[in-house]
Amino acid sequence: MNHRFGKGPPKGWPGHFRGQGYRVTVPRRIILQVLGNAEKHLSAEEIYLRSYKLYPAIGLTTVYRTLDLLIKNGVIIKIESGEGRARYELAGRVEGINCHQHLFCVNCRNFLDISDLTEDEIAVIKKMKERLLKKYGFTVKSCILQFYGECKNCKKKE
Amino acid sequence: MNHRFGKGPPKGWPGHFRGQGYRVTVPRRIILQVLGNAEKHLSAEEIYLRSYKLYPAIGLTTVYRTLDLLIKNGVIIKIESGEGRARYELAGRVEGINCHQHLFCVNCRNFLDISDLTEDEIAVIKKMKERLLKKYGFTVKSCILQFYGECKNCKKKE
DNA sequence: ATGTTAATGGTAATCATTATCAATAAGGAA
DNA sequence: TTCCTTATTGATAATGATTACCATTAACAT
Ligand SMILES: [Mn+2]
Ligand SMILES: [Mn+2]
Ligand SMILES: [Zn+2]
Ligand SMILES: [Zn+2]
Numbered sequence: 582m583n584h585r586f587g588k589g590p591p592k593g594w595p596g597h598f599r600g601q602g603y604r605v606t607v608p609r610r611i612i613l614q615v616l617g618n619a620e621k622h623l624s625a626e627e628i629y630l631r632s633y634k635l636y637p638a639i640g641l642t643t644v645y646r647t648l649d650l651l652i653k654n655g656v657i658i659k660i661e662s663g664e665g666r667a668r669y670e671l672a673g674r675v676e677g678i679n680c681h682q683h684l685f686c687v688n689c690r691n692f693l694d695i696s697d698l699t700e701d702e703i704a705v706i707k708k709m710k711e712r713l714l715k716k717y718g719f720t721v722k723s724c725i726l727q728f729y730g731e732c733k734n735c736k737k738k739e
Numbered sequence: 740m741n742h743r744f745g746k747g748p749p750k751g752w753p754g755h756f757r758g759q760g761y762r763v764t765v766p767r768r769i770i771l772q773v774l775g776n777a778e779k780h781l782s783a784e785e786i787y788l789r790s791y792k793l794y795p796a797i798g799l800t801t802v803y804r805t806l807d808l809l810i811k812n813g814v815i816i817k818i819e820s821g822e823g824r825a826r827y828e829l830a831g832r833v834e835g836i837n838c839h840q841h842l843f844c845v846n847c848r849n850f851l852d853i854s855d856l857t858e859d860e861i862a863v864i865k866k867m868k869e870r871l872l873k874k875y876g877f878t879v880k881s882c883i884l885q886f887y888g889e890c891k892n893c894k895k896k897e
Numbered sequence: 898a899t900g901t902t903a904a905t906g907g908t909a910a911t912c913a914t915t916a917t918c919a920a921t922a923a924g925g926a927a
Numbered sequence: 928t929t930c931c932t933t934a935t936t937g938a939t940a941a942t943g944a945t946t947a948c949c950a951t952t953a954a955c956a957t
Contacts, residue, residue, distance in 0.1 A: 604903060604954045625944080640906035645945065652821075655845050658887055661819030663810075665914075666944060672887065684877045687813055693875060705863045710886075717851060718891030719842045727883045728868075729816055729830065733876030762923050762934060783913080798937035803914065823945080824913060 585681060585696050590617035591656060591673055603650070608643045611636045613651075622660055622668035622694065655722040662692050672723040678703050679723035686732035693732070743839060743854050748775035749814060749831055761808070766801045769794045771809075780818055780826035780852065813880040820850050830881040836861050837881035844890035851890070 590613040651657040681696040748771040809815040839854040
């Protein structure tokens with residue numbers, strides 16, 4: 582249901598990658614395909630399992646290595662939500678701004694992944710990006726607004 | 740130099756904690772003191788080492804357990820920046836809004852911890868909090884704006 | 898088609914975090 | 928203050944996600 586998921590791998594990545602001197606390999610194709618078709622944030626093991634179905638020769642080590650490469654190139658983002666394993670998601674999903682929100686419940690440790698920004702909010706974030714570039718020399722590729730607090734379910738139980 | 744650091748432990752926490760049925764113990768006092776005097780985000784081991792200086796009987800397990808307790812009560816926030824170990828910081832440092840920014844470099848994996856919000860940005864975030872409460876039943880206690888991209892140093896090296 | 902070397906994948910090693918459990922001490926009651 | 932209950936502690940062992948290693952394979956430039 583979330584428009585940030587299930588859109589397939591980023592278009593034109595093979596050319597872009599080759600341009601950087603990287604090789605376009607079968608495992609990399611598969612992993613990007615899995616990430617592109619994900620309906621949620623996936624752990625390394627989940628990515629491995631889904632890739633294995635498409636290409637049983639793949640190894641878990643390669644999954645980790647490829648994820649690392651994709652992070653360094655700004656293609657995906659690594660999410661560590663305190664559950665002991667990291668999760669990964671494509672970074673470039675929202676046109677123009679590439680920003681969404683995570684609502685972390687500090688009590689039950691679940692988190693809600695939403696993409697719910699108003700025009701005002703988008704405008705302000707765009708400005709903030711420009712300011713961060715000027716002031717800190719930092720070029721923003723994507724962002725996540727992490728909110729910590731108490732979720733609906735945990736409130737009921739009180 | 741960052742106004743979010745070095746302010747000492749949150750005032751009045753012993754009473755608040757006892758009210759919740761928790762006991763106010765020596766290790767908890769020490770750990771909160773260490774967190775309150777931190778000049779940066781500390782790892783569990785760093786917290787343990789600093790606590791050890793003040794109270795050599797303390798154990799690493801207790802540090803982890805106490806950090807967990809403080810997270811659940813919204814006193815601190817756990818930051819996992821992909822370096823293999825988590826870091827912790829007091830949540831309640833910025834009056835009114837409790838929000839600051841992290842600039843993650845996807846290349847060198849360093850991150851800059853800043854607290855640099857304009858009036859406009861603060862106003863927008865306040866509104867967002869209200870909206871998240873109405874729409875998702877989520878009560879925000881604090882937030883971090885995570886920006887992913889390329890840092891100043893990494894640009895130079897290209 | 899061949900050569901160079903980036904990339905792979907099985908395996909072992911690492912190390913931050915958790916689980917266990919007997920011993921201790923906070924704090925309420927008397 | 929003294930006693931009791933039990934939350935909390937800390938030493939140790941176990942866990943498990945991630946990384947290191949290294950011989951083998953396969954992109955892809957020539
Ligand atoms: Mn997300
Ligand atoms: Mn911070
Ligand atoms: Zn919850
Ligand atoms: Zn950098």
